[in-house]
Amino acid sequence: MIGKIVAISDINVSIFADYPQEVKIGDILYAETQSKIYRFEIVEIKNNTITTIPFSSVIGLKRGLSVYPLKKGLGIEYSKEILGRVFNSYGELIDGTVINIPNERSIYNRHLTIADINVNNEILWTGIKVIDFFSPLSKGFKMGLLGGAGVGKTVLIKELINNIYKNLNSNAIFVGVGERSREGKELYDEMKESDLLDKISIVFGQMGDNPVSRSKAIYSGLTLAEYLRDEQHQDVLLFIDNIYRFVQAKSEISTELKRVPVENGYPTTMASDVSEVEERINSTDDGSITSFQAIYVPADDLNDEAVQTILSHMDGQIVLDRKVAEKGLYPAINIFRTTSKLIDIDKIGKEHYDLVSSVLKYLTRYEELEEIIAVLGIDELSSEDKNIFYRSRKLRNYFTQPMFVAENYTNIPGKFVKINDVLEDVKNILSGTYDNIDESKFLYIGTVKEIL
Template sequence: MSSHPENATTHGVITAVRGTVLDVQFDGKSPAIGTGLYCRVPQDDVITAYVHSHLGEGSVRAIAIDSTRGLCRGWQVTSHGRPIDVVVGDKLLGRVVDLKGTPLDGGAPIETETRWPLHRPPPPSSERRTGNEIYATGIKVIDLFCPFTSGSRVAVFGGAGVGKTIVLTEFIHNAVEGYRGVAVFAGIGERSREGFELWQELASRGFMDRTVMVFGQMKEPPGARFLVGQAALSIAEYFRDARQKDVMFVVDNVYRHVQAGMEVSGLLGRLPSRVGYQPTLAADIASLEERITATRSAGMVSVQAVYVPADDYSDPAVTHTFWHIDSALVLSRDVATEGLFPAVDPLRSTSKALDPALVGLRHYETAQEALRVLGRFEELRDLIAMLGMEELSPEDRLLVNRARRLRNFLTQPFFVAELFTGTPGRRVTPEETVEGVAAILDGKCDHLREDALFMIGALEEAIP
């Protein structure tokens, strides 16, 4: 850990330690809420905490962002009167750091004097701008049903093991080639293995020199996991506001931010709210999401993974996140069990950018017709399971055959999964996707076998 600065202003004494929550008594004026506190331990390390609340008579309650193992009452704490902050600057590019800017990649310490507070207010409404430029991902099912613009917030919702991280990684892979800005990745409470694999993927593609990775993984204390998203956002805002560069902000996983807040809330002794969540759930999510926006100086596009506990989309953490999202990509376990990947459920996915004024009339009408066909197919599935295809009307039989071909066509081999599948990845432009889907809906592929459309790129690959 880095040592604290020497210009100490106030000293206090630890009076209680409850997990990662500390009570500290100051003789004079209490440090302001959000102020960083530093305690040097015998191993010559420094434990960092931040003031959460005032208890009165010079006593404060603080949340540690380092392990408090071995910490004792009576130890001295130093406050410098400044909010807890993170290093920012161009020297972070290509590096993997924690929320204090300490390197995690085995590299040299980052030498920069510029530090920004972890907690910063969102830009005022007058400074915000909305992007009207469609951001092509190269993933068919996203570009067709769930397009998003250059200034939007996109979330990938899904339960455990349905492919959220793979979709996120494929998006990054496809986006980096034509992207001219900076990417900031926030790893919140996820597995260290996934972060390492993403690091390797970006390095192999030659994009790490324009990327900053900020991690607070599962093994970290809840205070660190709760703040790592804020630290990554401060770094992203530096590049957006001070350097005026477009920023791609990727988060994996927003639910872990909520979960860390729930753990911190429990340690603070608050009574839980619905389903055991912290009473400040809405504010905790808003404090992260409202800072993610494009401004007049530069753009910011955000793609976030959101874990859905027990596949329950009515979970309060999921519904509160939905409020802030412009495009919601819903992954379905039912689709995944059928072997259709990416396991997107188009009928539950939404996008504010699926508008004729943004994507064009042909794209919009093709997507709406595809949704109608897939919706009717879902209505008929129980009937087919009980009575068979023979009991359907000729019109419904034709619709079911086209719906099956459409579902197969919307699968796609991913570049980041080549090592596991042995199938080369495909990138498809939105125009190719729309033309392929329109051809299937118009009956131009009725003569093709269903499996000929499975795991291909553009439609031309299925035509002999």
């Protein structure tokens, strides 16, 4: 026995310990009533008082109950069999299966040194026109996915899983953090239907779970990805939906622990919490972890402290925009704010680089023209501006794309478009080759060849 429970609130259980030297932070304790076993993780120790966070609801828990040590810290069982399986945040299987002859590792603390990290990685094409063109990525890349609520973030993630798997044959880990259970289950069902399930492992700590669960899912998922990278030497894809929810869960816990918050109620340890996770996601000589991390933006405020902290770890970002979505243009990517470290003349070549600059120039002018037109009408524009106006609208429409995973919503079959085709089409639109084709024909196509 370690001690007895002295105080209880939703996600904070204090224990008075006779021998506090026998436990350390991160250890797991348990208490038992007639109907239920309660588990806790130690987060603070002060003299004889141990502060813990419970794994599940504490309804029915009493003061004075004895608490016993369970094991040394959270671990996850693994072997080659993890693929196709679904875990909860605490590394337990929830799909009714078991892993035979498992190994086990702790879910915490696997730091990489600068010598371990590999930075020479090849470009990874996604087959999604607007991403490959404006924001290409490479193996080991960390891509942030930003966007307010309801603008199609999750569809984009599913499309990426679909396309990159088909292209690279790498296994993927999906970590659901604080997102919808319905979507989580649908992802699982869709993966199963499309025979992709045995290529992916899933960890769920969804939004109906308590903050402790939501804050742990990411560690369990990372541990599985590290296993594939280090022991199976794979180029692993790691999808985190949604990394912001991790910070959010941490701040809920922090408030309950009565720690002093910073701006907007975020925990003081936010920066270190985020870097603890992000610094584990890297490429080594054994393999790579390429990650896509959805970042929820609270109250549509991009300057939010947590969002900025997470962004400082990203190599690129894809910004989804409600204004684009309102126009019915999907993927609703705001190309002005979508960036990648790879947009560099040395990395993608002169042709691609120049085209990106020209397109951005055209579309910037288009935005200005839209305002002028609203007042004066199109006829008042110079012929050069008219060309820019009409070609930009074609470009804007061209960068929409039918998605494989949205087929049952759009009723249009998905398209995988090669980068060379994109460059060719963009060049032709800019030079006026397609001036006589109606702009609405460019909506939801793959390449322009389809409408010629």
